[in-house]
Amino acid sequence: MRRIQRLVACVMVAGAGALGSAMAAAVPPTIFAAASLEPALDQMAHEGALGTPAPRLVYAASSALARQIENGAPADLFISADERWMDDVARHDAIVPSTRIDLLGNALVLIAPPHSMSKVQIGQGPAPWLEALGREGHLAVALPDSVPAGIYAKQSLTKLGMWQVLQPRMAMTRDVRAALNFVVLGQCPLGIVYRSDAVSELRVKVLATFPAASHKPIVYPAAIVKGHDDDATRALLAALQAERARGVFRRWGFDVLAH
Amino acid sequence: MIELDLALRRGEFSLDLALQSPARALALFGPSGCGKTSTLLGIAGLLHPDRGRIAIDDRALFDSDANIDLPPAHRNLGVVFQDARLFPHLSVRDNLRYGMPHAAAKHAFDDVVHLLELSALLKRRSGQLSGGQIRRVAIGRALLRQPQALLLDEPLANLHREARAEVLEHLRGLKRGFALSTILVSHQPDEVIALADSVALIEDGRLAALQSAEAFRSSTAASGVPIAANACATG
Amino acid sequence: MLLTHAETVALVLSFKVSLVGVACSLPVAVGCAWLLARTRFFGKPLFEGLLLLPLILPPVVTGYVLLIVFGHHGAIGRWLDAAGLSVAFRWTGAALAAAVMAFPLLVVALRNAFESVDRKLENAAATLGAGPWRIFFGITLPLSARGLVAGLALAFARAFGEFGATITFVSSIPGQTRTLPIALYELISTPGGESGALRLTLVAVVIAVVASLIAALMLLRGVTREADA
Numbered sequence A: 001m002r003r004i005q006r007l008v009a010c011v012m013v014a015g016a017g018a019l020g021s022a023m024a025a026a027v028p029p030t031i032f033a034a035a036s037l038e039p040a041l042d043q044m045a046h047e048g049a050l051g052t053p054a055p056r057l058v059y060a061a062s063s064a065l066a067r068q069i070e071n072g073a074p075a076d077l078f079i080s081a082d083e084r085w086m087d088d089v090a091r092h093d094a095i096v097p098s099t100r101i102d103l104l105g106n107a108l109v110l111i112a113p114p115h116s117m118s119k120v121q122i123g124q125g126p127a128p129w130l131e132a133l134g135r136e137g138h139l140a141v142a143l144p145d146s147v148p149a150g151i152y153a154k155q156s157l158t159k160l161g162m163w164q165v166l167q168p169r170m171a172m173t174r175d176v177r178a179a180l181n182f183v184v185l186g187q188c189p190l191g192i193v194y195r196s197d198a199v200s201e202l203r204v205k206v207l208a209t210f211p212a213a214s215h216k217p218i219v220y221p222a223a224i225v226k227g228h229d230d231d232a233t234r235a236l237l238a239a240l241q242a243e244r245a246r247g248v249f250r251r252w253g254f255d256v257l258a259h
Numbered sequence B: 001m002i003e004l005d006l007a008l009r010r011g012e013f014s015l016d017l018a019l020q021s022p023a024r025a026l027a028l029f030g031p032s033g034c035g036k037t038s039t040l041l042g043i044a045g046l047l048h049p050d051r052g053r054i055a056i057d058d059r060a061l062f063d064s065d066a067n068i069d070l071p072p073a074h075r076n077l078g079v080v081f082q083d084a085r086l087f088p089h090l091s092v093r094d095n096l097r098y099g100m101p102h103a104a105a106k107h108a109f110d111d112v113v114h115l116l117e118l119s120a121l122l123k124r125r126s127g128q129l130s131g132g133q134i135r136r137v138a139i140g141r142a143l144l145r146q147p148q149a150l151l152l153d154e155p156l157a158n159l160h161r162e163a164r165a166e167v168l169e170h171l172r173g174l175k176r177g178f179a180l181s182t183i184l185v186s187h188q189p190d191e192v193i194a195l196a197d198s199v200a201l202i203e204d205g206r207l208a209a210l211q212s213a214e215a216f217r218s219s220t221a222a223s224g225v226p227i228a229a230n231a232c233a234t235g
Numbered sequence C: 001m002l003l004t005h006a007e008t009v010a011l012v013l014s015f016k017v018s019l020v021g022v023a024c025s026l027p028v029a030v031g032c033a034w035l036l037a038r039t040r041f042f043g044k045p046l047f048e049g050l051l052l053l054p055l056i057l058p059p060v061v062t063g064y065v066l067l068i069v070f071g072h073h074g075a076i077g078r079w080l081d082a083a084g085l086s087v088a089f090r091w092t093g094a095a096l097a098a099a100v101m102a103f104p105l106l107v108v109a110l111r112n113a114f115e116s117v118d119r120k121l122e123n124a125a126a127t128l129g130a131g132p133w134r135i136f137f138g139i140t141l142p143l144s145a146r147g148l149v150a151g152l153a154l155a156f157a158r159a160f161g162e163f164g165a166t167i168t169f170v171s172s173i174p175g176q177t178r179t180l181p182i183a184l185y186e187l188i189s190t191p192g193g194e195s196g197a198l199r200l201t202l203v204a205v206v207i208a209v210v211a212s213l214i215a216a217l218m219l220l221r222g223v224t225r226e227a228d229a
Helices: A002-026 A035-047 A062-070 A083-091 A127-133 A148-159 A163-169 A176-184 A195-200 A231-241 A243-251 B036-044 B092-097 B106-115 B131-144 B161-177 B189-195 B213-223 C005-038 C044-056 C059-070 C077-082 C091-115 C119-127 C132-143 C145-160 C164-170 C180-189 C194-228
Strands: A030-034 A056-060 A077-079 A101-105 A108-112 A139-142 A170-173 A190-194 A205-209 A219-224 B002-010 B013-021 B025-029 B051-056 B059-063 B077-080 B149-153 B181-186 B198-203 B206-212
Touching: A030 A035, A030 A062, A035 A056, A035 A176, A035 A195, A035 A243, A056 A062, A062 A077, A062 A083, A062 C180, A077 A231, A083 A148, A083 A219, A101 A231, A108 A148, A108 A176, A108 A195, A127 A163, A127 A190, A139 A148, A139 A176, A148 A163, A148 A176, A148 A190, A163 A170, A170 A176, A176 A190, A176 A195, A190 A195, A195 A205, A219 A231, A231 A243, B002 B036, B013 B036, B013 B198, B025 B036, B025 B189, B036 B077, B036 B149, B036 B181, B077 B131, B077 C119, B092 B106, B092 B131, B106 B131, B106 B161, B131 B149, B131 B161, B161 B189, B181 B189, B189 B213, B198 B213, B206 B213, C005 C044, C005 C091, C005 C145, C005 C180, C005 C194, C044 C059, C044 C091, C059 C077, C059 C091, C059 C164, C091 C145, C091 C164, C119 C132, C132 C145, C145 C194, C164 C180, C180 C194
Parallel strands: A030 A056, A030 A077, A139 A170, A139 A190, B013 B206, B025 B181, B025 B198, B077 B149, B149 B181
Antiparallel strands: A077 A219, A101 A219, A108 A190, A108 A205, B002 B013, B002 B051, B051 B059, B198 B206
C-alpha cells in the first residue's frame, strides 16, 4: 500500500515538474526594442541566435515603449534607442538598474533616393541642403522632441548652425522608419536616419555621416524590466552580447560597444 | 375609353384582368386583397405587370408587346392614394401645387381650392389636418396635376361618418364639374354607386363581371350585401 | 486655460482640415448612400464593403495607400503635381486623409437617413410628375435632413480626431499638417509635455461632446415626432 502511494506521489511530482518546465519553456521572453533594431533582431531570432523558443519582439518608438513599460506592459527586456528614455524608465523604477548595459552604438546619416544627384556635404552650411530640397521638397526627420533619431538630428543640426534654416522644411514622422520610407518612396529628397537603417536599405543612398561630436553619443542601452529578472531573461541578455549576435549587429550597421 | 389588360404574378397572388370600358368613370369593386389596388398601382406605373396593355383614350401607358412602359412621371395621371401621402414637410399650398404644370391657368389653383373648400387650410401642414381634410387635399393635389385621368384608391376608407359624407359630396361635385376619366377602387357599394358609371367586379384577381352602375345598384339592393363579400382565396 | 501659439495653430488647422475634408466627402457620400438605399445592382455587397474599408483597415494602412496614390510620383499624385495642385505634405493632403477616414461614417448615416424616408412619398411625387432629381432634392433630402446633420456631426468628429492616416501620409509639419491629434501625440511623447497634452485633450473632449449632442438631438427629435404621428 505504502509503496504504491509513494510511486503515485513520485509520478505526480515528476509530472508537475515536467508540466511546469514545459510551460516555462513554452512562454517565450518578450523584448521591447526600438524600431531601428527590427531587421537585426528579426534576423537573430530567425537564425536561433537568441535561444529557443525565439523571443517575442515588439518594436516601436522608444518613447512609446518606455511609456508602456512604465505602465506595466509585459516586457522582459527593454532596448532603447537613447539613454533619455531608459533614464525615464529607470526614474519610474521599472527596470533592474544592475542589469543596465550600453549594448550598441550607431551613427546618424543623411540619405537620398538612389538616383539623387545631390552633392550635399555636412559642414558646408545649409545652402546645398536647400538646393537639394528645391522649392517644394521636405527633409524627412523623426519627431525631434520625442523620437531619439529626431532628438539626435536636432542636436546635430543645432550644433552645425542649420536648425533654424532647416526646421521649416522638415516633414516630421512618427518614427525613424517612417522617415526612411519617405525617402525610399521618393516622397522626400533628403532624410536623416540611423546608419543602421540606411545600410540595409538598397533603395536609398548615404550622402554623408553626421560627425559623432555634433550630437550626444548614440547609445542603445538595454536592461531587464523590474519583476522579470529570471534565468531566461538573463540568458537572453547574454545572448545579445555573444559573438553571434555581435556579428549580426555589425552587419546591420551598428557599433558593438565593449564592456 | 379605358383599356385594361394586365397579367401579374407575385408569389401566391396572381392577377389576370382584361376589360374595355367607354365609361368616363369606372369603378373596380371587390373585397380587400383581390387585386384592385395592384391594378391601380399598375395603371399608375408603380407596379410592373408581367404582360399586358394599359391605355386611356388611346394613349398607351404600358404595352408589353410594343415595349412601352412609361415611367410614372410621364403617365400624366392624378393618383389619390389610400394613405393620402401628403408631403409632411410642405404646407397644404405647396402640396397642392406640387404637380401643377407650369403652363397651368392662373385660376386653376383657386378653382380647385374653392371647390374642395381648402382656402382656410393653405398654410397648415398635414400634421394639423383632420382625416377628411387630408383626403380633400390629396384629391386637390391630384386634380391640379391637370391629368388625363384620375385614379382614386378607396377615397372614403377609414373616415368617420361626417368626413365620409363631406368627401363624398366633394367628389360628387367634382364629377359634375370636371370631365375627367376616373378609375375608382373601392369595396364599398355606396361610393361606387355615387361616383361610377360602370363597375368592374373583381374576384380572386379575375374579372367576374362588367356592368353599368344601374345594374350594380339593383344587384346590391336585391341581395342586401355587397356582392363577392367573401374574402379572396389568396389574402 | 490658454493655449500656446503652437497649440492654437494646431487647433485652427484641425478645424480647417476637418471642415474641408467633410465638405469634400459629402457629395460623394450622398451619391453612394443614395445608390445603396435606393438601387439594386450586381456587386452591391462588394461595393458596400469597399466603401467601409477605411473603417476596417488600420489607419496607418490607409495613410500608406494615400501616400502611394496621392504622394509625389503617385498614380494620381503625379497629375496633381503637374497641375500645381499637389496634396503631398500640404494641409489639403491632411484634409484628404480626414475625408477618407470620415467617409464610411457619413455613408452609413446618410444611407440610414435615406432609407428612413418613406418610399411611398417618393412614389407619390413620381405620379405627380417629378423626375428623380426633383424627388431627391425636394422630398428625400429634406425629409432626411436630421439624419444628415447627425451624420455630419459624427463625421466631423471623426475627421477632427484623425491621426494615423494623416501622420503616415503627410507627416507632421506645423501649420500645414500638424493637426490637433498629432500635436497631442507629440506632447504625450515628450517628457514635460503633459500640461499641453491636457489642454489639447480638454479641447478634444469638448468637441466630441458637442458633436455627440448634436447627433443625439437630431436623431432623438426625429424619433419623438414619429411617435406623436
